[in-house]
Amino acid sequence: MVEIQILEKSDDFMRFIVSGVNVPFVNALRRIMLTEVPAMAIDEIVVLENSSILNDEILAHRIGFIPLKTDLDSYSLPEECKCESEFGCNLCRSNLTLEAEAVDKITTVYSGDMKPENPDIVPVSDKIPIVKLASDQRIKMEAYARLGKGKKHAKWQPVSMCNYMYLPKIKVDVDSCDACGKCVKVCPEECLIKTDSGIKTQNELECTLCMDCVDACPKEPLAVEVTWDKNAFIFKIESTGALPVERIVVEAIKILDKKVKEFSDQLKKGK
């Protein structure tokens, strides 16, 4: 049975233990979160004026990577939209405009200077610098944000970190351990501690399976053993801010579910 134990959770970050699953399953989830859960990003810009030091392409590239708040319920992917138009409609595109000028001193243009058509589709942070303008330099542009998937371009990835590792287990053999403390000193995560009654383990979840403690143990056979559970994983997910992290996981599960259903439908058809 699959069991989940949440260790940390906020809108942008989640860390949990999932047990009762295997590597193919957690890796499928991870890859779907990275490449298939849609997010909003600026896909096209029309430059009306640009006398800044950065050329149009560099500006477009920088603006494309600004994470945008995403509304998956109101917008559809351009390829799935009813409008079937390459240009897009209100259901598959949201516009933002950017107009800035430096009058008599150097001015930094930030993501927060972009004016959105829909107040829900805005940069997740308004402090991302886009370009510095010197006196009398101007930029004026219109940007089109669309939903997309990370498999097409990394700017559409809703996660900035998405990884998992085996659940570590550290064991100290009290019979052969003479509490020399060498393992305690080398552990970068302080997972071992020297007490009056010998070496004990602590914050085991922080163990990165580096095996330094095992290498440092002078005993034969080794007094410290590090293993991992093959069916339990610590998952860490950080959102770019585009979507709440829980929503990203739920969407990934929906996509995986749809894939499995499609597979089974096709299999039945082929009978």
Ligand SMILES: [Zn+2]
């Ligand atoms: Zn449309």
